[in-house]
Amino acid sequence: MDKQRKAHLEARARVLKAMAHPSRLLIIEELEQNERCVCELTEMIGADISTVSKHLSVLRQAGIVEDDKRGNQVYYRLRIPCMLKFFDCVESVLQSQAEARVACLAGGCR
Amino acid sequence: MDKQRKAHLEARARVLKAMAHPSRLLIIEELEQNERCVCELTEMIGADISTVSKHLSVLRQAGIVEDDKRGNQVYYRLRIPCMLKFFDCVESVLQSQAEARVACLAGGCR
DNA sequence: CACCTATTTGGCTAATATGCCAAACAGCCA
DNA sequence: TGGCTGTTTGGCATATTAGCCAAATAGGTG
Numbered sequence: 001m002d003k004q005r006k007a008h009l010e011a012r013a014r015v016l017k018a019m020a021h022p023s024r025l026l027i028i029e030e031l032e033q034n035e036r037c038v039c040e041l042t043e044m045i046g047a048d049i050s051t052v053s054k055h056l057s058v059l060r061q062a063g064i065v066e067d068d069k070r071g072n073q074v075y076y077r078l079r080i081p082c083m084l085k086f087f088d089c090v091e092s093v094l095q096s097q098a099e100a101r102v103a104c105l106a107g108g109c110r
Numbered sequence: 111m112d113k114q115r116k117a118h119l120e121a122r123a124r125v126l127k128a129m130a131h132p133s134r135l136l137i138i139e140e141l142e143q144n145e146r147c148v149c150e151l152t153e154m155i156g157a158d159i160s161t162v163s164k165h166l167s168v169l170r171q172a173g174i175v176e177d178d179k180r181g182n183q184v185y186y187r188l189r190i191p192c193m194l195k196f197f198d199c200v201e202s203v204l205q206s207q208a209e210a211r212v213a214c215l216a217g218g219c220r
Numbered sequence: 221c222a223c224c225t226a227t228t229t230g231g232c233t234a235a236t237a238t239g240c241c242a243a244a245c246a247g248c249c250a
Numbered sequence: 251t252g253g254c255t256g257t258t259t260g261g262c263a264t265a266t267t268a269g270c271c272a273a274a275t276a277g278g279t280g
Contacts, residue, residue, distance in 0.1 A: 001136070001156060009132040009139075015200045016135075020126035021238090022119040026111070029119075038257060046111060051239050053258055058237095063207040072247045072256050079206055086199035092190050093125045097173040131268085148227060161269050163228055168267095182226050182277045 018062030023047065024055050028078065031065060035077035128172030133157065134165050138188065141175060145187035 019025065023045050030036055030044060042052045056076055059065040068075045129135060133155050140146055140154060152162045166186055169175040178185045 001154060005136075006132065009135045011204050012135055012197065012200050013130050013132045015203045016126050016130035020123050020130045022116065022123045025119045025122055025126075026115075039255095044111060048240055049257070050241080050259080054239085057258080063203050063210065069246085069257090072254095074257060080199065080202050086196065087122065089190065089196035090122050090125045093173050094121050096189055133268095149225095157268095158270055159227070160229080160271080164268080167228080179227090179277085182224095184227060 015062050015064070018058050018064060021055065021058075023052070024059055027052075027055060027059060027076070028064070031076060031078045035068070035075045037073040037075050039073070041076070125172050125174070128168050128174060131165065131168075133162070134169055137162075137165060137169060137186070138174065141186060141188045145178070145185045147183040147185050149183070151186070 019028065026045060027036075027041055030041065038049065038053060038056065041056070042049045045052055045055075056065065056067070059076075060067060063079060065076045066079045068077065129138065136155060137146075137151055140151065148159065148163060148166065151166070152159045155162055155165075166175065166177070169186075170177060173189060175186045176189045178187070
């Protein structure tokens with residue numbers, strides 16, 4: 001495999017990996033609506049604040065969110081506006097899984 | 111957080127996690143072109159065939175690919191046609207990272 | 221059936237991710 | 251300055267992932 005292609009695949013994988021966690025997806029969904037401070041996100045997620053801070057750091061390092069310190073609170077927002085669209089495809093996969101399950105129950109299982 | 115929402119986020123995360131590996135992204139890109147047998151994919155990836163088989167199994171369990179045994183070869187194809195579109199957003203992130211790096215070098219770093 | 225090819229599975233080790241607690245830091249206010 | 255609130259960082263235990271080898275399985279053919 002070509003070196004450049006490999007680098008590109010790795011870069012893509014890093015972005016996807018950063019998104020591939022339920023709490024981080026929740027963060028992304030919330031930030032689609034509005035910027036939020038860490039404490040708001042922590043409350044929604046219901047985990048330790050240090051855990052949430054680390055999730056945010058993963059998203060920041062992946063270039064997905066950016067932070068903005070105001071007073072002693074830190075607000076996060078999406079750097080990329082396309083996340084919603086992005087999920088259409090994930091939804092297709094889930095939809096298709098659901099259909100497969102139905103077909104399976106109906107007797108089409110291998 | 112609502113139980114249903116949590117389940118939904120977990121389902122999405124599982125799909126993203128399945129995609130979040132360079133070799134699996136390569137597989138997805140190749141299958142966008144055409145179905146491929148395991149041996150072809152193994153050659154492209156350049157890893158042990160058992161490793162590739164496990165990657166395929168991850169993608170299959172996530173509902174992203176399906177397999178089709180013909181003779182003693184197993185062919186894989188995408189179950190979902192939207193993967194290319196899906197990546198537009200990842201590309202935006204990468205693009206934006208690149209721009210940030212340029213701005214940084216130009217002196218805009220914090 | 222014996223043998224060959226293609227693929228999957230089991231088992232192991234090394235690397236990475238997750239989540240909590242405790243400690244450090246930063247900004248604000250008395 | 252001292253104390254308070256909000257956030258990040260370090261450290262650790264546990265869990266998950268990745269990749270290789272070896273063994274098992276499945277299909278095809280002599």
